[in-house]
Amino acid sequence: MLRPVLLAALLGLTSVPATAQTNSGPYLAGRHAQISGDFAEAARYLGEAIREDGQNLGLLDALAGSYVSLGQVDRAEAVARRAIETGGQSQIASLVLIASQAKDDRWAPLLEDLDAGMSVGPLFDGLVRAWALLGDGQDDAAIEAFDAVAKEQGVALFGIYHKALALASIGRFEEAETTLSDASSLRLARRGVLAQVEILSQLGRFDEAMAMLESGFGDELDPPLMDIRNRLEAEEAIEFDITPTARDGIAEAFHDIASVLISETGPEYTLVYTRLAEYLRPDLIEATLMSAQLLENLGQHDLAIEAFGAIPDDSPAFEAAELGRAQVMREAGRDDAAIEVMRQLARQRPDSAAIRMALGDTLRQLERFDEARRAYDAAIELSSEDGEVWLPFFSRAVTEERLGDWNAAEADFRKALEINPEQPQVLNYLGYSLVERQENLDEALDMIERAAAAEPESGYIIDSLGWVLYRLGRYDEAVDPMERAVELMPVDPVVNDHLGDVYWAVGRELEARFQWMRALSFVENDQNDEVKPDRIRKKLDVGLDEVLAEEGADPLRVADDG
Template identity: 30%
Template sequence: MSDLSKRFFPARLPVLVVLALLPCLLSNSCASSRSARPAYAGKNLSSEAEVDYQFLIYQDLARQGKKDEAIKALSDLAASHPSPEVVVELANVQWGQNDREAATQTLEKGLAAFPGARQLTFYLANAYQMRRMEDMAVKTLERFLEKNPADAPALQELASLLEDSGKHEQALAVLGRIPEKDRDATVLYLRAKAEAGHGRKDAAMGTLRAAVAKDPALMPAWADLAGLLEQAGDLKGAEDCYRKMLSLGEESPEVRARLARILIKQKNPAQAVSLLAEGAPDKSRFLDAMSALVEAGYPRQAKQVLGLLTALDPDSPDLPFYKAVLAYEGDKNPREALAILGRVPPENPNYDKSLAFRIQIASEIGDFGKAAGLVREARQRYPDRKEFISVEAALLDKRGDTAAAAKVLENALAASPDDVDLLYRYGVALEKLKRRDEAKAVMEKIVAKEPTNPDALNYLGYSLAEEGRDLEKALSMVKTALEKEPDNPFFLDSLAWTLHKLGRANEALAAIERAIAHKVKDAIIWEHYGDIAAAAGRRAEAQKAYRTALELGPDSPAAVKKKLGAL
């Protein structure tokens, strides 16, 4: 909300106010506005001068840090000389003190007193929106538009609100009501957002190009255009957009980070590193680029970015971890990563993380003795840290002692019976031990505590699908899990398998294809793909899926071979 004194009061004080304040300016007798006010409030000031004077008192109190007195002065002003501007300023102060309900009530009362005030309408609608009261925000703007149907700013505000609420088609309809002469670059940008949200991405790109043609400095439009071009596979076009933003003076770290990723995708890692070195040092940007370079297979350039990061903060306690990640992920040298982490001293604030990482690496390379020793150290140093209980259980399970893992989790749950993470791990352990009724009871307990817990819902839904019963309930559970994690390949597999059991072959095939697109190395998912493809008459795909499942080591190789042979 804006500075009221600049926008709604004259730059020069009225003569009477200056005269009234003159004694304070010439002596120390006016130590505070509180003492000044009684002495001069009784003067025969004009209404405008009185407003200005009281507002100056409010400002003085605010400068002195007397927040309660300042709000009282502003509230008195709003009561004695109400105006949309004073109401907005009072609401602004209340909002700044995190009293959002009071701010909203102030705006509601103000709009009731001044029903045609556009500024109050916009502020109240925004207050509703920020409090997640979207319906009230929409109604507020619609009431204003009933009397001002061609008000372009109000239409634009309503369209923006609808777009933010995901109502893309309604937003487009409102934008269409804006007169042609008022359709500036911002209106075009809003239209493009609504088009993209409605799935019309080609149209959105065309509209965004029109928006930046009208206003080349509209940075959000350039950024959204770059994002859509990247999604469409036009990496060069996306690069050009980000470079245009830089040439126009946009120097936010996010722009350079996105451009660096685009360059890496185009196999230009050296350019990406140069770009990062040219801009202002930024830790998050460097870390993002390191991750992208490692993922793309450029460990040498990732180390160069680590050099930039080291120069930025040579004493950072995080540096050993970045080096270890590069050794582990970039150089594929887990033992070197272990050695780096082993040099992290216990006084390092991230020593707990170093232990967790070392346990993970030691377990993955099969050094279970070392991993067990590190687990013991972690449990001794951090006896109340539940994540190390989970780590110990996971290590025991990996060593083949699932019963011992379940016992560790059972003991932990005796002290923390409502810990959802421990409950889920315990349920999985019970499932592996073929204690399925107990596992199901644990997962149902989780859902009773957290009705939208995605992992437990997926487990229960998949279990029902496997048993071939309550398939509609199973489908509902899996879909709810996917609302939380829409790209989880295991949840997608559960969806596909449930649809397969329901006889919805085409939907099942689409879902399993989304699951394997994540390049998962899971024999069960690939076996499911084979079953679903075979049912859909896709013989070649089914053969490939079964062969992949066999390579990954299914629980029953003979059964998979039999399916493959039957094709």
């Protein structure tokens, strides 16, 4: 959690204007759309409301925010100016006007507005002022302004990091590197690591730059990082492009603050920062991806799809963006379109096992098992001997099991265990399957016990442990793990049903009926694959012994321990 001083510095002492006090139909409709995250409808209705009350700061602020969320910053600027002209304080309007002036490199007017009291919050105001001074050619004053931010309690690292970026942007690489090195507690994300790599390369310190690259990203480098490593090996200086201009510096500030706010405030507020970062710097891929994820969280599927689709195909994030776009299409009920996006991506990336895995997983979730198996076949062919190579065998085994091809499934489960003998997911799935098939129960128990030892907080695995003990007739031993499984997964119908059976087997018939009733209450529909509601109702009517007898199953027997 953010410390209170940092959150106050980020959000500022001013607040978003109070909700407009009006009973007009357009306002109420716009407010409802705004709350539900439907920015297009909010903009339409709030625009109508403003025609009735053009000086209402709350309406103007809400409309400006809706336009920004839609990515229509130019339209938001006109509304923001009207909001400021009312004489009130508006964070949204201030953010929009700062971005619009930075976009056009209007540094002197921006500094004048800051001096006149335009404000977002202490931290953001300080960073913007420093970058604006740099854009205005006042380099020394800018560095002093960054130093002032670095002296503020709770936000010092923001000032230090941006000071280093600013020094690098004006070619003072030695000072930039010293600034970063002196900040021992500064934890750099991807862009920060790249900034330091570029700075070191500009100083001709190629070995250190290479070490920084490897410590930051490991051995698995995406194509752009591989290109950087190759250039470092050739002792080629890498151009500093993280914040080459003051405008880019302010875009970075929007993005950095959004990265902190994303877990502390509502997504609609953070979205304003990411959209304005995109506006200032369209090639800031991290901001675009964050916008897309926020829009997805808000249920704005069309806008999220558009944002994911804005990532160029030469970006290292393109693959993840396309998979994200497909996921949002699925959430919107466009399954066929999602599959086509993934197939097209597979054609564009013919050597990617990960894409085939993602395609297989999606097809399996849609119960298109034959197609899923073919996707996993391709993933296995493309997989290297390193990394998570057990996973495609496991995923294909699950698919084969659903297709009823148990021999192939068991072979793939065992192949996955050959590669990763203690993988708890595989141990649990194969062990549970053997239990359900009444095959190799002692081996199944061993597998599930190993899985439970590896993941003692997994409700699914602890349920499997209790169930295999029940199947072995060790009813008393099954009680504790089944009760623990229900504690871990209290509303899961399968686990509650299993506990009911275990209770019945040890003579606790009243508690058994209670658990069966709970299981029924958690079944969403009568087509559940794992829980058969009619069977549970039958158990409630006549008891488990009678149900087993009617099914021709083995009767409950006294456990080995008597």
